Amino acid sequence: MSARTPTPVDVAIVGGGMVGASLALALAGTALRVVLIEAVPLDAASQPSFDDRTTALGNGSRRIFEALGVWRHMSAQAGPVREIRVSDAGRFGAARLSAAEQGLEALGFVVSNRHIGAALWQALAQRPQILVRNPARVLEVRLESEAARLAVRRASLGAESTAVAADTEQFVARVVVAADGAQSLVRAAAGIAAMVEDYRQVAVVVHVATDRAASGVAYERFTPAGPLAVLPLADGRYTVVWTLTPERAAQVLALESSAFIAELQRSFGWRIGRIRQAGACASYPLSLSRAESMPGQRAVLVGNAAQALHPVAGQGFNLGLRDAALLAEMLAAAPDPGAPAVLEDFERRRAADRRGMVGFTDGLVKLFASERPGVALLRSLGLTLFDLAPGAKDGLARLSWGFGGDTPRLMRGLPVT
Numbered sequence: 001m002s003a004r005t006p007t008p009v010d011v012a013i014v015g016g017g018m019v020g021a022s023l024a025l026a027l028a029g030t031a032l033r034v035v036l037i038e039a040v041p042l043d044a045a046s047q048p049s050f051d052d053r054t055t056a057l058g059n060g061s062r063r064i065f066e067a068l069g070v071w072r073h074m075s076a077q078a079g080p081v082r083e084i085r086v087s088d089a090g091r092f093g094a095a096r097l098s099a100a101e102q103g104l105e106a107l108g109f110v111v112s113n114r115h116i117g118a119a120l121w122q123a124l125a126q127r128p129q130i131l132v133r134n135p136a137r138v139l140e141v142r143l144e145s146e147a148a149r150l151a152v153r154r155a156s157l158g159a160e161s162t163a164v165a166a167d168t169e170q171f172v173a174r175v176v177v178a179a180d181g182a183q184s185l186v187r188a189a190a191g192i193a194a195m196v197e198d199y200r201q202v203a204v205v206v207h208v209a210t211d212r213a214a215s216g217v218a219y220e221r222f223t224p225a226g227p228l229a230v231l232p233l234a235d236g237r238y239t240v241v242w243t244l245t246p247e248r249a250a251q252v253l254a255l256e257s258s259a260f261i262a263e264l265q266r267s268f269g270w271r272i273g274r275i276r277q278a279g280a281c282a283s284y285p286l287s288l289s290r291a292e293s294m295p296g297q298r299a300v301l302v303g304n305a306a307q308a309l310h311p312v313a314g315q316g317f318n319l320g321l322r323d324a325a326l327l328a329e330m331l332a333a334a335p336d337p338g339a340p341a342v343l344e345d346f347e348r349r350r351a352a353d354r355r356g357m358v359g360f361t362d363g364l365v366k367l368f369a370s371e372r373p374g375v376a377l378l379r380s381l382g383l384t385l386f387d388l389a390p391g392a393k394d395g396l397a398r399l400s401w402g403f404g405g406d407t408p409r410l411m412r413g414l415p416v417t
């Protein structure tokens with residue numbers, strides 16, 4: 001390890017994925033000295049955050065991205081969701097949520113993670129006051145009462161984009177932000193345990209083209225194996241998030257293209273017309289992970305490092321972005337951004353939204369997974385009642401703004417400071 005003097009910063013963000021990059025951009029207009037450290041190059045096939053998935057952004061997230069000046073670089077590729085249709089395979093009861101009935105342009109927007117990444121990282125490239133280290137991996141974090149110390153291994157890329165040389169660098173920060181995902185190294189360094197519940201489900205993600213171009217309708221179909229979400233893309237295709245048992249996912253992933261399409265069509269039905277083409281599949285084992293105690297000394301957790309959710313309701317990133325938006329304004333306003341009082345106040349102000357969204361998502365997964373006759377009947381009745389109850393629909397449409405707690409300034413269209 002290099003004996004060089006550590007570089008002093010106010011905020012060290014570990015992880016430049018969806019949430020970490022958004023936080024760095026939110027802090028770019030403040031007086032804080034910030035370093036953003038991301039292990040994997042943005043355009044690498046192995047980038048774990050900006051991969052081939054798509055993200056359904058709620059209206060609250062759109063507002064944050066507008067305030068950060070990046071929405072205009074995403075909007076052309078954003079597929080608006082104007083209606084959501086929910087059904088329970090093999091049972092009566094269905095529900096419909098429409099943007100027009102809620103007085104909204106759209107209930108959300110589906111954008112590919114790669115487009116989100118490109119917009120965020122291009123904006124960061126215009127902000128030289130943010131130190132960026134990429135590709136660079138944080139190897140060690142030591143937390144002290146006055147500072148966090150980080151050892152970072154930088155890789156310099158050779159002509160063939162393979163790492164040919166590595167170099168270590170040290171930072172001393174007043175606060176370290178864990179934006180390093182569900183397996184967070186920073187969380188472990190802070191001695192914070194995570195509660196992990198394996199759902200024993202795998203999400204198979206694939207883009208499909210059908211004989212009817214997508215036109216703003218999203219579908220959520222609950223099946224005994226798990227939920228199947230079909231979301232409209234801006235280019236007329238759909239993205240499918242197909243949740244299956246691990247055994248079934250392995251079988252489906254082994255099918256050649258026409259057999260895969262036939263199986264998907266059989267499971268989903270014909271609501272989107274005939275599936276003509278399916279792209280490459282990616283798969284994600286699903287679990288709920290939640291940090292058990294927060295914050296740590298000079299350390300604070302955001303996004304998946306704090307809570308990683310099942311994608312059933314498309315809320316994980318939206319929740320993490322609200323973490324980032326509120327944290328940015330609180331760090332910018334504090335004389336010492338790593339002071340225990342600041343970090344504790346952040347946890348207090350984020351608690352209701354986090355608890356509500358974790359409970360809602362987990363409850364939905366379990367409610368629709370149950371095949372007990374009483375539960376299945378209640379579920380069908382629940383969907384029917386929901387469809388008839390405008391109050392319930394208003395509540396669901398408002399989820400986009402969070403489950404309570406403080407609304408961050410960026411989400412109100414205001415600058416961070």
Ligand SMILES: Cc1cc2nc3c(=O)[nH]c(=O)nc-3n(C[C@H](O)[C@H](O)[C@H](O)COP(=O)(O)OP(=O)(O)OC[C@H]3O[C@@H](n4cnc5c(N)ncnc54)[C@H](O)[C@@H]3O)c2cc1C
Binds near residue numbers: 056241303
């Ligand atoms: C199938 C699927 C579909 C989803 N759909 C939606 C959706 O529609 N809407 C929604 O809101 N959410 C959705 N989510 C959830 C969403 O993807 C996550 O909430 C989001 O990716 C969390 O971002 P993050 O930046 O916190 O963590 P990650 O995406 O895990 O990023 C962490 C980053 O940290 C970096 N890193 C890790 N360790 C280190 C280290 N030691 N040093 C440096 N860098 C490091 C990694 O390289 C990575 O880039 C979905 C999730 C899945 C699995």
